[in-house]
Amino acid sequence: MTGATGYLGRALLPALRDRGHEVRALVRPESKGRLTPGVEMVPGNALDHASFVEAVAPADTFVQLVGVSHPGPGKARQFLEIDLVSVRESVKAAQRAGIRHFVYVSVARPAPVMKAYQAVRAEGEEIIRASGLPATFLRPWYVLGPGHWWPYGMLPLYWAAELTPWTREGARRQGLVTLRQMTAALVEAVEHPPTGIRVVEVPEIKAGVNGAGGARS
Numbered sequence: 001m002t003g004a005t006g007y008l009g010r011a012l013l014p015a016l017r018d019r020g021h022e023v024r025a026l027v028r029p030e031s032k033g034r035l036t037p038g039v040e041m042v043p044g045n046a047l048d049h050a051s052f053v054e055a056v057a058p059a060d061t062f063v064q065l066v067g068v069s070h071p072g073p074g075k076a077r078q079f080l081e082i083d084l085v086s087v088r089e090s091v092k093a094a095q096r097a098g099i100r101h102f103v104y105v106s107v108a109r110p111a112p113v114m115k116a117y118q119a120v121r122a123e124g125e126e127i128i129r130a131s132g133l134p135a136t137f138l139r140p141w142y143v144l145g146p147g148h149w150w151p152y153g154m155l156p157l158y159w160a161a162e163l164t165p166w167t168r169e170g171a172r173r174q175g176l177v178t179l180r181q182m183t184a185a186l187v188e189a190v191e192h193p194p195t196g197i198r199v200v201e202v203p204e205i206k207a208g209v210n211g212a213g214g215a216r217s
Contacts, residue, residue: 002026002046003065005034011183026052049089056097063103064090076116087124091131101193102133108141136189136198145179175202
């Protein structure tokens with residue numbers, strides 16, 4: 001797993017550990033104090049696959065969670081330098097290690113804002129597709145949780161949009177999910193690898209991947 005000490009990683013690691021999974025986590029030396037206890041640490045740089053590729057195998061699943069924290073319109077350059085580079089390097093490492101399932105957190109689209117972020121995440125998906133690795137793409141829009149509460153004020157707008165026929169589909173695709181829902185969707189993805197590419201959109205994340213199935217493409 002990359003991004004193990006970040007917002008999603010810190011929620012996902014204990015969930016996987018509690019279900020009996022063995023996880024190795026790529027961690028920068030300065031962040032090792034934030035790693036979930038009981039998880040094997042792999043020191044390295046997510047922007048350089050050579051720094052961690054030898055530590056990936058043996059493993060069957062690679063979970064890619066690296067990303068700029070608190071994405072915003074003013075961080076377009078960081079998306080290119082961190083998000084895009086990290087997924088490219090992770091795919092290289094996963095291919096060399098013989099990984100059978102690549103899990104990638106993308107983003108819901110199309111959407112009227114955050115065009116640079118959407119473009120980078122879409123390019124990340126294409127890099128994974130081109131690699132030939134079986135993969136799951138999870139496409140949340142915003143994940144509510146500790147330190148990520150501000151969109152709660154928008155919930156009435158979402159509800160109103162879902163009641164209107166011409167805005168319903170977009171509101172559902174770009175709906176807000178909770179950290180608990182996202183963590184459960186990631187666990188489900190890890191435990192049920194596809195044979196090709198599986199895409200999990202916001203409605204499936206909310207409903208539970210197992211119950212909704214997720215799209216395949």
